[in-house]
Amino acid sequence: MTAIVLDGKTMAQEIENELLERIGILATLGTVPCLAVVIAGNDPASHVYVRNKEAACSRLGVMSIRIDLPESVSQKELMDVVSELNNDEKIHGILVQSPLPKGLDEFEVTESISPEKDVDGFHPSNLGRLVMGLDGGFLPCTPAGIMEIIERSGTVTSGKSSVVLGRSRIVGMPLSLMLAMKGVDSTVTVVHSKSVEPREICKAADILVSAVGVPGIVKADWIKEGATVIDVGINRVLDNSKKSGSRIIGDVDEGAWGVAGRMTPVPGGVGPMTIAMLMKNTVISAERKS
Amino acid sequence: MTAIVLDGKTMAQEIENELLERIGILATLGTVPCLAVVIAGNDPASHVYVRNKEAACSRLGVMSIRIDLPESVSQKELMDVVSELNNDEKIHGILVQSPLPKGLDEFEVTESISPEKDVDGFHPSNLGRLVMGLDGGFLPCTPAGIMEIIERSGTVTSGKSSVVLGRSRIVGMPLSLMLAMKGVDSTVTVVHSKSVEPREICKAADILVSAVGVPGIVKADWIKEGATVIDVGINRVLDNSKKSGSRIIGDVDEGAWGVAGRMTPVPGGVGPMTIAMLMKNTVISAERKS
Numbered sequence: 098m099t100a101i102v103l104d105g106k107t108m109a110q111e112i113e114n115e116l117l118e119r120i121g122i123l124a125t126l127g128t129v130p131c132l133a134v135v136i137a138g139n140d141p142a143s144h145v146y147v148r149n150k151e152a153a154c155s156r157l158g159v160m161s162i163r164i165d166l167p168e169s170v171s172q173k174e175l176m177d178v179v180s181e182l183n184n185d186e187k188i189h190g191i192l193v194q195s196p197l198p199k200g201l202d203e204f205e206v207t208e209s210i211s212p213e214k215d216v217d218g219f220h221p222s223n224l225g226r227l228v229m230g231l232d233g234g235f236l237p238c239t240p241a242g243i244m245e246i247i248e249r250s251g252t253v254t255s256g257k258s259s260v261v262l263g264r265s266r267i268v269g270m271p272l273s274l275m276l277a278m279k280g281v282d283s284t285v286t287v288v289h290s291k292s293v294e295p296r297e298i299c300k301a302a303d304i305l306v307s308a309v310g311v312p313g314i315v316k317a318d319w320i321k322e323g324a325t326v327i328d329v330g331i332n333r334v335l336d337n338s339k340k341s342g343s344r345i346i347g348d349v350d351e352g353a354w355g356v357a358g359r360m361t362p363v364p365g366g367v368g369p370m371t372i373a374m375l376m377k378n379t380v381i382s383a384e385r386k387s
Numbered sequence: 388m389t390a391i392v393l394d395g396k397t398m399a400q401e402i403e404n405e406l407l408e409r410i411g412i413l414a415t416l417g418t419v420p421c422l423a424v425v426i427a428g429n430d431p432a433s434h435v436y437v438r439n440k441e442a443a444c445s446r447l448g449v450m451s452i453r454i455d456l457p458e459s460v461s462q463k464e465l466m467d468v469v470s471e472l473n474n475d476e477k478i479h480g481i482l483v484q485s486p487l488p489k490g491l492d493e494f495e496v497t498e499s500i501s502p503e504k505d506v507d508g509f510h511p512s513n514l515g516r517l518v519m520g521l522d523g524g525f526l527p528c529t530p531a532g533i534m535e536i537i538e539r540s541g542t543v544t545s546g547k548s549s550v551v552l553g554r555s556r557i558v559g560m561p562l563s564l565m566l567a568m569k570g571v572d573s574t575v576t577v578v579h580s581k582s583v584e585p586r587e588i589c590k591a592a593d594i595l596v597s598a599v600g601v602p603g604i605v606k607a608d609w610i611k612e613g614a615t616v617i618d619v620g621i622n623r624v625l626d627n628s629k630k631s632g633s634r635i636i637g638d639v640d641e642g643a644w645g646v647a648g649r650m651t652p653v654p655g656g657v658g659p660m661t662i663a664m665l666m667k668n669t670v671i672s673a674e675r676k677s
Contacts, residue, residue, distance in 0.1 A: 204521060208512075221515025221524075222498075228514040228564070229556040231494060256583045264567055266519040273563075273577075274518070277554055282581035284588065287563075291572035293546045298574065 100326070100357035103250050105242075109369035112245065113157060116373075116380050120158055123383055130383035131160040132190040132216065132375075133182045137175060138168035138198040147194055153372045159379055162188065168198045175201065176209050183211040189382040190216030192375070213385070216378035219267070227274045235378045240272035242370030243306060243327050244281075250359055252304060252325045255282040260302035262315070262348070264289045268308040268329055276304070295319075307348035317352035326353060326360040329367050390616070390647035393540050395532075399659035402535065403447060406663075406670050410448055413673055420673035421450040422480040422506065422665075423472045427465060428458035428488040437484055443662045449669055452478065458488045465491065466499050473501040479672040480506035482665070503675070506668035509557070517564045525668045530562035532660030533596060533617050534571075540649055542594060542615045545572040550592035552605065552638070554579045558598040558619055566594070585609075597638035607642035616643060616650040619657050 120130060132154055136147050147163065154161035164178060175197075182191045191214045197203050207215075212222040218237035226234035236244075247254060259276045263269040264287050277285045283304060288295045290309075299305055299319040307315050308329035320326060330348030347363030354360060361367055410420060422444055426437050437453065444451035454468060465483075472481045481504045487493050497505075502512040508527035516524035526534075537544060549566045553559040554577050567575045573594060578585045580599075589595055589609040597605050598619035610616060620638030637653030644650060651657055 204519070221512040221519065223511075223515065224518040225511025225514035228518060228560050229494070229511065230554075230560070234511075256581050258583075264520075264569075270518050270520070270564065270567070273567075274560065277560070277563075277577050277579065279554075282579070284576065284578055284582040286574065286576040287567050288574055289567065289572070291546050292574040293548075 100354050100360040101250075103246050103325075103327070103359050103361040103366060105246060105361055105366040105369045108246060108249050109373040111249070112370075112373040112377060113153075116157055116376055119380050119384065123380070123387055124158075126387045128383050128387045129158070129160050130190075130379050131162065131188050132192065132379045133162045133164065133185075133188045134192050134194060135164045135166065135175070135178060135182075136194040137166040137170050137201070140196065143194050143196070149372060150192070150375060153376050154379075157376055159376060170198065170201075172201055172205065175206060179206065179209050183209075183214060186386075188214065189386060190214055190375075190379040192217050214382060216375060216382060218271075218378065224266075224271060227271055230278055235381070236275070236374070237267065237271050238371045238374035238378065239268050239308075239329065239367065240275055241374040241377075242367055243268075243272060243329070244275050245370055245374070246327060246361060246367070247304065247325065250325070252359065254304065257283045257303035258301055259283040259285045259304040259306070260299050261285065261287050261306045261308070262289075262295065262299065263308035263310075263329075265308060272306060272308070309348055311348055312346050313348070313350040315349040315353060317350060317356045320353050320356045322356055323358035324356075326357040327367065328361050328363050330363060331368065390644050390650040391540075393536050393615075393617070393649050393651045393656060395536060395651055395656040395659045398536060398539050399663040401539070402660075402663040402667060403443075406447055406666055409670050409674065413670070413677055414448075416677045418673050418677045419448070419450050420480075420669050421452065421478050422482065422669045423452045423454065423475075423478045424482050424484060425454045425456065425465070425468060425472075426484040427456040427460050427491070430486065433484045433486070439662060440482070440665060443666050444669075447666055449666060460488065460491075462491055462495065465496060469496065469499050473499075473504060476676075478504065479676060480504055480665075480669040482507050504672060506665060506672060508561075508668065514556075514561060517561055520568055525671070526565070526664070527557065527561045528661045528664035528668065529558050529598075529619065529657065530565055531664040531667075532657055533558075533562055533619070534565050535660055535664070536617060536651060536657070537594065537615065540615070542649065544594065547573045547593035548591055549573040549575045549594040549596070550589050551575065551577050551596045551598070552579075552585065552589065553598035553600075553619075555598065562596060562598070599638055601638055602636050603638070603640040605639040605643060607640060607646045610643050610646045612646055613648035614646075616647040617657065618651050618653050620653060621658065 212220045218235040223234035306327040312332040328347035328349040336344040508525040513524040596617040602622040618637035618639040626634040
């Protein structure tokens with residue numbers, strides 16, 4: 098068998114179409130959703146990510162404001178910028194691109210963003226709502242995108258066994274909370290670098306999500322026949338057959354396509370969904386203020 | 388075999404002794420830790436809990452202030468009280484006893500407590516820090532007490548399988564985050580009412596924590612030989628042999644003592660640790676302000 102492709106690109110397009118409708122309604126109320134992106138320093142990958150986010154805003158008619166700060170920006174200068182954006186009523190979402198230049202305290206910056214504008218969903222207050230199983234906060238974009246893939250693909254979650262590989266604050270931990278929430282109701286296990294026999298645990302999963310960033314770590318024999326497999330890894334590996342000399346692969350080995358029931362490709366799986374969720378959070382924030 | 392008793396009463400006493408030393412040091416700096424307890428209405432169980440907390444304060448030389456509000460208190464009046472306590476520099480910890488009278492919004496009240504005085508550890512900002520794996524917040528008292536029992540009993544956690552029965556915001560969800568944290572490193576599974584074959588999952592656990600509030604639901608054949616079993620249940624059941632006509636039992640059936648390696652009794656297990664953790668959080672808060 099060959100797994101059905103969970104096409105994140107197409108699903109992200111569906112979400113964008115839904116958002117276009119909502120943005121149209123907002124326009125009749127005189128509101129244009131507006132996302133402010135703050136980027137400090139010259140990290141080339143960060144600049145690519147920010148450009149992708151700006152492109153999504155432009156496709157949807159979301160206003161985007163970009164604030165470029167030098168590598169040498171101080172903690173106070175950065176926090177002053179955030180504070181101004183917090184107080185600016187026309188701005189609905191604030192995103193400070195990670196990683197920050199060395200020496201800056203990322204947690205303090207995140208915490209200084211107003212939770213109602215925290216469209217990245219990393220403010221402790223928004224993560225805390227997740228622990229409490231409460232609606233009304235913003236969900237972090239990558240795990241929220243994974244949940245959308247699971248729902249839109251018709252994967253049954255209630256009573257099923259979900260295994261999350263990786264315990265990061267950005268993906269693994271918030272995702273494990275979402276998969277266990279009332280209404281989703283899966284039985285969640287978090288596996289990490291200290292776990293014994295990860296293969297055996299993964300092999301029992303109806304839904305397997307890998308977010309560890311190790312190319313090809315999840316082999317075909319880690320996967321239950323027919324499982325839904327979500328690959329969050331974005332790993333660059335050498336490939337002399339490519340002009341660039343490298344290509345992007347996931348955490349899940351190619352062989353898994355022969356065992357899984359449904360699986361996300363890399364690229365074109367979770368990646369496009371993350372940006373779609375950022376747009377969705379920005380639109381939600383604008384709707385709340387309208 | 389008969390399981391070793393994980394004696395929460397004795398462990399709580401040890402913690403109180405450690406806190407007495409720290410409170411002595413605070414005294415030399417001119418600081419007396421102070422806990423404010425707000426109670427609204429006449430729920431008899433709540434009044435028992437509050438008296439137990441006041442007794443712990445009194446044993447340790449922690450100042451306690453108690454604010455009794457009528458059943459009819461409004462949301463605004465209650466929040467005004469919290470706001471005053473937030474601004475009162477001599478108060479290090481604020482606790483609003485749950486449950487609140489009908490019609491009041493408990494989440495809004497919790498969120499209005501200053502996170503630096505949230506010694507109950509339920510402010511979303513403190514729960515959010517837990518998702519992020521960050522120190523510096525307050526840990527919710529019951530899960531923190533469970534972690535102390537696990538540590539003080541010398542139970543090995545790294546690489547071991549932990550199963551948490553129950554997904555409440557007060558115990559199950561925060562505890563699952565703590566058991567998976569770096570340094571604790573267990574492989575955590577959360578089991579709940581929608582989980583299929585809970586017995587099989589529990590039986591694979593090296594560490595089993597039950598927090599569902601169903602008397603005796605965890606039978607001997609749910610437990611792995613030699614496992615560490617923590618019983619969070621406090622369930623009142625009829626017992627005509629008692630003068631009161633009832634007694635308190637846990638979630639774990641008596642038969643489990645023959646299979647487990649170590650186990651907490653009910654009462655006298657997790658209960659005393661919860662109050663000890665509240666005292667610890669109050670002392671930590673006072674230390675931070677000194």
